[in-house]
Amino acid sequence: MASSSSRLETVLSSLKPRTPSSTPPPPPRSMLAVSSSSEALGAPLLPLKLKLPHLPPRRRRSQFSAMTSPAPSTASELKIKSVPTKPVEGQKTGTSGLRKKVSVFQEENYLANWIQALFNSLPPEDFKDGLLVLGGDGRYFNREASQIIIKIAAGNGVGKILVGRDGLMSTPAVSAVIRKHKANGGFIMSASHNPGGPEYDWGIKFNYNSGQPAPESITDKIYGNTLSISEIKVADIPDVDLACLGVTNYGNFFVEVVDPVSDYLELMEEVFDFQLIKDLISRSDFRFTFDAMHAVTGAYAKPIFSDRLGANLDCIKNGVPLEDFGHGHPDPNLTYAKDLVDIMYAEDAPDLGAASDGDGDRNMILGRQFFITPSDSVAIIAANAQMAIPYFKNGPKGLARSMPTSGALDRVAEKLNLPFYEVPTGWKFFGNLMDAGRLSICGEESFGTGSDHIREKDGIWAVLAWLSIIAYRNKDKKVGEKLFSVADVAREHWATYGRNFFSRYDYEECESEGANKMIEYLREMISKSKPGDSYGNYSLQFADDFTYTDPVDGSVASKQGIRFVFTDGSRIIFRLSGTGSAGATVRIYIEQYEPDVSMHNVDAQTALKPLIDVALSISKLKEFTGREKPTVIT
DSSP: OOHHHHEEEEEEGGSSSSOSSSSSSOOOOOOOOOOOSSSOTTTTOOOOOOOOTTTOOOOSOOOOGGGGOOSSSSSSSSSSEEEEOOSSOOOBBBBBBBEEEHHHHTTTTHHHHHHHHHHHOOOOGBTOOEEEEEEEOOOOTTTHHHHHHHHHHHHHTTEEEEEEEEEEEEEHHHHHHHHHHOOEEEEOOOTTOOOOOOOOEEEEEEEEETSSSSHHHEEEEHHHHHHTTTTTEOOOOOOOOOOOOOOETTTTTEEEEEEETTTHHHHHHHHHHHHHHHHTTTTTTOOOOEOOTTSSHHHHHHHHIIITTOOGGGGEESOOTTGGGSOOOOOOOOOOOOHHHHTSSSTTTEEEEEEEEETBEEEEETTTTEEOHHHHHHHHHHHHHHOGGGTTOOOOSSSEEEEEOOOOOHHHHHEEEEEEEEOOSSTTHHHHHHHTOOOEEEEETTTTETTTTTSOOOHHHHHHHHHHHHHTTTTTTBBTTTTOOOHHHHHHHHHOEEEEEHHHHEEEEHHHHHHHHHHHHHHHHHHHHOOEEEEEEEEEEEEEEOOEEEETTOOOEEOOOOOEEEESSEHHHHHHHHOSEEEEEEEEEEEEEEGGGGGGTTHHHHHHHHHHHHHHHHTTHHHHHHSSSEEEEE
16 A cells, blocks of 8 residues: 555656756747647647747656556546645635745645645535536646646546647636536636746636636635645546647546637627628728737637638737746736737827737727726727627616726616626626626726626627727728727717726735735724715715625625725725735725816826825825835726
């Protein structure tokens, strides 16, 4: 038995801290092309030979290769090994799953423990002999992680896994594939908009059977099980060739490598009028550009925008998914999507520009020298959806936004007489409303927009929605006539609904202790506040720590953000973000409503400066965090 145990520990040998090599192996490659057939089965299968010399060496063998045979098993039953393990610290799981530095996931049994803890947390009927989906954004460590997940899934009795070719599949596509194939759930390997590479971030989350992120009832169980785990169940199978489409079976366990785009593209063709969009893109007087930020939507951009909608290939920027996102930070905002911003603010800018993030669930929309805030974007999409998007031909069922998102969407809901919901930050809160048939279109100020076609926010969906709106508004325009632009759409919307000036200040990787003390200080302040208190020129209507009661299941989410709401409708909101892998990100949201059309073209930072000054003063941010300037201003 001792020798068996010793052999079993080789299964997860490479989850232990790596030993530096004196001989540098070949640099890693990007994630798009097919490996040569001469590579040994079990070696990580890589695509396109791109030299990235700044990245450290990658091993050619899988983490499980030491114990596996070179060919698929033909036995009627799998060999399942029980690998002894111990709990490891730091596996608290949130709605966005688990996000840490790559080096943390490479520690002994760190990822394997979490995967096993997840299976220990699910009722057996939710996965035994069932179907799971696996995909990711192509970041560093995804290839090794794919093999770990597949083998532990097989060890726990999963019947089949659908995995995107080369391990690639965007978060929205995973949700779509789960729903289409009625899968039991799916793993998403991504740290979203956080940077990638050996020194940066990696993450994993689990989505349930309607494609939605796992609820807290499950994520809490996962964390609890990480504290008591004692064994990992691993199937004795070889590494799966993820570069080749098709089905491979290992006894009674099946792995199907699928095109990560086809099911998602099929869904988009059901939602939108592709011919309408194609007619717009084919116009000689209209130009479009899309920045994939070297992230997963690079794998989707050519099939959708070029092959299906007819856009020139040169409209796609940074379209090759890379393990380190081309040294970039795949967060589509005015700071990190600088390539797109430079293009869209040039004299000869295209008419519409868009970007998406690491895993494809966020988006940024720009017109020519014109930025559309995410809060305005979801409001404008909702206001135009019934006219421009066939999926909403009968009108939306309801609208919703996260609490920090501006009130622009509220005014659309009021005018269209639609149910409206204000929820905490976190897409899971929208999912409950969608499953109950109460919600169609929703969004978050953090560049997340979506609808009930899936249960995740969806970057390419938002881009197609904007293309649909511009196409609809110009469908009767002849070439040579002035097109109704992105800026025209926004200004018309403001003239109808008023403008909600909005900005967000992000202070990334603050010391957690100081950031938490600041939040506690603000909680104490609001406990003593009363209506009529003066803050500069603003009179307080109320201040609270936002609490949400779900109208579907009655669940309560408390301490979701500190709000100062003033009598003129202005708001200041403070939150700590949970999407980073280190330290704390302090977010300050500032909003002011302006009904006067003559004031709508004022720069947002100018319009909001008095309120921003109040926010910085009452929070004592510099005193608590030592930070004088934000990392990002949106």
